[in-house]
Amino acid sequence: MVFQKFTNNSYSLLWLPSLLILLSSASVNGVEQKKFYIVFLGAHPVSREGSIESHLNILSAVKQSHVEAKESIVYSYTKSFNAFAAKLSEDEANKLSAMNEVLSVLSNKYRKLHTTRSWDFIGLPLTAKRKLKQESDTIVAILDTGITPEFRSFKDDGLGPPPAKWRGTCDKYVNFSGCNNKIVGAKYFKLDGRSESSDILSPIDVSGHGTHTASTAAGNLVPNASLFGLANGTARGAVPSARLAIYKVCWKEDGCADMDVLAGFEAAIDDGADVISVSLGGENSNYLQDSISIGAFHAMRKGIITVASAGNDGPTMATVENHAPWVVTVAASGIDRDFHSTVELGTRTNVSGEGVNTFSPKQKQYPLINGMDAARNSSSKDNAKFCAKGSLEPNKVKGKIVYCKFRTWSTEAVVKAVGGIGTIVEYDEFQDSPETFMAPATFVNRSTGQIITNYIQSTRSPSAVIHKSHEVKIPAPFVASFSSRGPNSGSQHVLKPDVTAPGISILASFTLRHSITSIEGDTQFSVFTLMSGTSMACPHISGIAAYVKSFHPNWTPAAIRSAIMTTAKPMSQKVNKEAEFAFGAGLVNPTRALNPGLIYDMDEFGYVQFLCHEGYNGSTLSILIGSPVNCTSLLPGIGHDAINYPSMQLSVKRNTESTIGVFRRRVTNVGPGPTMYNATIKSPKGVEITVKPTSLIFYHTLQKKNFKVVVKAKSMASMKIVSGSLIWRNPRYIVRSPIVIYSS
Numbered sequence: 093m094v095f096q097k098f099t100n101n102s103y104s105l106l107w108l109p110s111l112l113i114l115l116s117s118a119s120v121n122g123v124e125q126k127k128f129y130i131v132f133l134g135a136h137p138v139s140r141e142g143s144i145e146s147h148l149n150i151l152s153a154v155k156q157s158h159v160e161a162k163e164s165i166v167y168s169y170t171k172s173f174n175a176f177a178a179k180l181s182e183d184e185a186n187k188l189s190a191m192n193e194v195l196s197v198l199s200n201k202y203r204k205l206h207t208t209r210s211w212d213f214i215g216l217p218l219t220a221k222r223k224l225k226q227e228s229d230t231i232v233a234i235l236d237t238g239i240t241p242e243f244r245s246f247k248d249d250g251l252g253p254p255p256a257k258w259r260g261t262c263d264k265y266v267n268f269s270g271c272n273n274k275i276v277g278a279k280y281f282k283l284d285g286r287s288e289s290s291d292i293l294s295p296i297d298v299s300g301h302g303t304h305t306a307s308t309a310a311g312n313l314v315p316n317a318s319l320f321g322l323a324n325g326t327a328r329g330a331v332p333s334a335r336l337a338i339y340k341v342c343w344k345e346d347g348c349a350d351m352d353v354l355a356g357f358e359a360a361i362d363d364g365a366d367v368i369s370v371s372l373g374g375e376n377s378n379y380l381q382d383s384i385s386i387g388a389f390h391a392m393r394k395g396i397i398t399v400a401s402a403g404n405d406g407p408t409m410a411t412v413e414n415h416a417p418w419v420v421t422v423a424a425s426g427i428d429r430d431f432h433s434t435v436e437l438g439t440r441t442n443v444s445g446e447g448v449n450t451f452s453p454k455q456k457q458y459p460l461i462n463g464m465d466a467a468r469n470s471s472s473k474d475n476a477k478f479c480a481k482g483s484l485e486p487n488k489v490k491g492k493i494v495y496c497k498f499r500t501w502s503t504e505a506v507v508k509a510v511g512g513i514g515t516i517v518e519y520d521e522f523q524d525s526p527e528t529f530m531a532p533a534t535f536v537n538r539s540t541g542q543i544i545t546n547y548i549q550s551t552r553s554p555s556a557v558i559h560k561s562h563e564v565k566i567p568a569p570f571v572a573s574f575s576s577r578g579p580n581s582g583s584q585h586v587l588k589p590d591v592t593a594p595g596i597s598i599l600a601s602f603t604l605r606h607s608i609t610s611i612e613g614d615t616q617f618s619v620f621t622l623m624s625g626t627s628m629a630c631p632h633i634s635g636i637a638a639y640v641k642s643f644h645p646n647w648t649p650a651a652i653r654s655a656i657m658t659t660a661k662p663m664s665q666k667v668n669k670e671a672e673f674a675f676g677a678g679l680v681n682p683t684r685a686l687n688p689g690l691i692y693d694m695d696e697f698g699y700v701q702f703l704c705h706e707g708y709n710g711s712t713l714s715i716l717i718g719s720p721v722n723c724t725s726l727l728p729g730i731g732h733d734a735i736n737y738p739s740m741q742l743s744v745k746r747n748t749e750s751t752i753g754v755f756r757r758r759v760t761n762v763g764p765g766p767t768m769y770n771a772t773i774k775s776p777k778g779v780e781i782t783v784k785p786t787s788l789i790f791y792h793t794l795q796k797k798n799f800k801v802v803v804k805a806k807s808m809a810s811m812k813i814v815s816g817s818l819i820w821r822n823p824r825y826i827v828r829s830p831i832v833i834y835s836s
């Protein structure tokens with residue numbers, strides 16, 4: 093058995109700037125000789141007791157004694173998979189991985205974490221049709237930082253007891269008074285045993301991230317929600333009647349440990365969740381070394397769909413995370429709303445800045461100064477231009493608005509700390525995710541900055557005022573610059589991300605345990621707040637997956653994903669030049685996803701064929717399915733990618749005449765029959781795409797039909813992406829698959 097060593101990078105929740113400061117990847121300190129490992133074993137013994145006993149026996153073989161083994165083991169996974177987590181030296185880990193009984197030893201890494209108007213924007217109005225009974229039988233599991241149970245988003249008015257299939261439990265914990273009929277389960281996992289002074293060993297949410305994602309997926313309707321009047325409206329989740337199961341696996345200081353994430357998956361699967369939502373991630377390319385990929389595979393085997401965020405490392409290419417084909421990978425888009433602040437200069441000229449500024453000015457005008465002119469001394473002038481900490485002379489900025497160039501986030505906190513009344517920051521990059529300020533402030537672009545500096549120079553006593561932000565309408569959708577991009581580092585045959593959902597300035601429930609920016613000195617506390625990140629996009633799709641499931645309780649995870657992808661609204665390469673690598677199949681369209689016409693379905697066996705085709709060693713696949721696979725004896729997956737995926741991707745080799753990909757697909761008619769679908773192909777320049785047959789006739793519902801798509805592409809310049817598509821159309825349905833051709 094190969095010992096699989098991990099780099100010690102940490103995982104994080106996938107959200108953005110200000111709050112990231114507080115959660116930023118606290119990796120394990122390297123002081124300890126012993127680290128945590130997850131040891132995967134073969135098939136399950138017959139009983140849970142038998143499993144635990146066998147874990148101890150195996151571990152005893154590398155420890156001095158049974159007692160020592162007992163002390164070092166921290167968790168036994170006995171339900172979906174057979175594994176244990178324990179504290180080991182590298183030598184012990186090596187010895188274990190050489191044992192026959194042991195499939196694989198993974199070192200425990202720490203991952204990181206990566207909302208009203210958004211529903212109307214994507215077309216899921218308050219009045220959308222619902223199957224309320226089925227919706228209330230649907231359980232969305234959230235693996236995150238916990239929950240704030242007392243908020244209105246999680247009241248259980250009108251909800252009966254959880255569905256009979258629910259096996260989860262909920263105890264009373266510190267600062268957590270227990271569950272209700274909305275939050276039907278709550279657990280936490282902190283297997284490393286390290287206590288954190290800033291977090292609480294309880295499902296209670298200290299950071300606000302988990303509360304935000306849970307309320308986005310399945311929060312109740314809360315009228316008149318806003319952030320100090322901004323983004324006001326009715327806050328709600330996709331499925332307001334669905335239940336929530338909370339698994340706290342991410343912690344304020346340490347982030348999200350693989351062993352906790354796996355324990356969360358195992359519990360959610362065993363408890364009977366329908367959808368698992370994971371707004372967290374970390375770099376990984378191997379599907380057998382990634383806790384989210386492994387957990388999601390076991391969920392899929394039980395018919396549970398896993399939805400995960402794509403990551404916040406865009407717009408750099410090949411940064412997409414959570415890219416296993418059995419996971420729905422979600423990119424973040426902007427909606428048609430942005431927040432601007434008017435800056436009124438003393439000359440009565442108005443200019444406009446961006447960002448979320450909730451403060452209303454108390455005076456008509458304030459004196460205005462350029463940070464450069466407020467330097468402490470001549471040597472701090474360079475830093476004062478950026479209003480860097482320690483560079484400003486308090487006497488010069490007291491009571492004034494200060495103009496600074498951007499260098500780091502939260503410049504306004506520096507200005508406030510030395511007595512400044514407001515901050516105008518010149519910031520010319522990536523203005524598509526508005527920053528929330530802890531004190532009066534706004535971001536202006538370079539040309540506006542020029543107007544302001546010219547004005548400051550042109551008058552003896554310059555003055556200005558920054559008004560509270562207001563909403564403006566902007567063109568949308570577009571994929572956020574921060575949203576991670578393809579291509580998929582795990583497989584060049586699977587297009588990732590899959591689909592796009594709103595993830596910029598989403599209003600949802602938060603926490604009152606700290607201010608909305610969590611920057612020291614911030615006085616803004618709010619039940620609702622605006623957050624941005626693929627973390628916020630993910631629960632939109634988790635909720636929509638639950639919505640689709642409430643209409644089609646028997647659909648497989650692959651079928652639900654297919655419905656969401658083939659009905660998505662196509663987006664444009666004119667807006668995001670990375671095309672499908674930015675937006676996947678496009679912007680989700682929830683009501684159309686209920687009736688996709690055709691689906692690209694797949695079961696566990698389909699994924700195993702794919703993995704064999706990708707070159708995974710059949711014996712290591714037992715991590716996913718509990719016993720070794722003989723890839724040679726398996727029916728080979730067919731075609732270029734050996735997977736029945738709703739999108740197609742062809743990587744073109746450079747310096748070759750042409751590259752050909754033959755994609756084999758099978759669609760299932762989920763609409764009424766008899767019916768006939770005709771194909772429409774869009775081929776980009778330099779690419780020839782054909783489909784055979786060009787018509788599919790179905791006599792009845794659930795009938796399946798095979799077809800093949802041949803993509804022939806000429807050599808392309810490197811880093812070029814072109815997009816085509818295949819559409820199956822009948823008078824009622826449009827079933828669209830993106831086809832991406834790129835050269836790396």
Ligand SMILES: *[C@@H]1O[C@H](CO)[C@@H](O)[C@H](O)[C@H]1NC(C)=O
Binds near residue numbers: 093094709711
């Ligand atoms: C697969 O793994 C087994 C067990 O480690 C090893 O014996 C075998 O050689 C591997 N096969 C391939 C094709 O790498």
Ligand SMILES: *[C@@H]1O[C@H](CO)[C@@H](O)[C@H](O)[C@H]1NC(C)=O
Binds near residue numbers: 266267
């Ligand atoms: C949490 O519970 C502890 C113990 O009951 C209590 O002392 C503390 O004040 C509570 N903290 C919060 C933030 O509610």
Ligand SMILES: *[C@@H]1O[C@H](CO)[C@@H](O)[C@H](O)[C@H]1NC(C)=O
Binds near residue numbers: 316321
């Ligand atoms: C709506 O919220 C605002 C601010 O939170 C409050 O002043 C107002 O009274 C509320 N309106 C209603 C109808 O509840």
Ligand SMILES: *[C@@H]1O[C@H](CO)[C@@H](O)[C@H](O)[C@H]1NC(C)=O
Binds near residue numbers: 324
């Ligand atoms: C938001 O508040 C404004 C001003 O109070 C009001 O005109 C508007 O109707 C509100 N919007 C919603 C969706 O409630």
Ligand SMILES: *[C@@H]1O[C@H](CO)[C@@H](O)[C@H](O)[C@H]1NC(C)=O
Binds near residue numbers: 436442559
């Ligand atoms: C500038 O903006 C303020 C606040 O919105 C507004 O009251 C004022 O009339 C505007 N002035 C001009 C000259 O447009």
Ligand SMILES: *[C@@H]1O[C@H](CO)[C@@H](O)[C@H](O)[C@H]1NC(C)=O
Binds near residue numbers: 443444445537539540
């Ligand atoms: C700078 O911002 C102003 C105000 O929002 C806008 O009108 C202008 O087009 C922007 N300039 C550039 C170069 O983006």
Ligand SMILES: *[C@@H]1O[C@H](CO)[C@@H](O)[C@H](O)[C@H]1NC(C)=O
Binds near residue numbers: 469471482483484
């Ligand atoms: C200038 O200010 C900096 C702090 O920004 C300080 O460290 C430095 O000693 C000062 N230099 C002089 C000459 O006063």
Ligand SMILES: *[C@@H]1O[C@H](CO)[C@@H](O)[C@H](O)[C@H]1NC(C)=O
Binds near residue numbers: 722723724725
């Ligand atoms: C796998 O299957 C092939 C073909 O059926 C067979 O020749 C081979 O012996 C099998 N390998 C193992 C390890 O069972």
Ligand SMILES: *[C@@H]1O[C@H](CO)[C@@H](O)[C@H](O)[C@H]1NC(C)=O
Binds near residue numbers: 768769770787822823
């Ligand atoms: C599909 O193609 C057939 C044959 O070309 C044609 O008769 C039929 O009207 C087409 N159907 C649709 C929905 O376009």
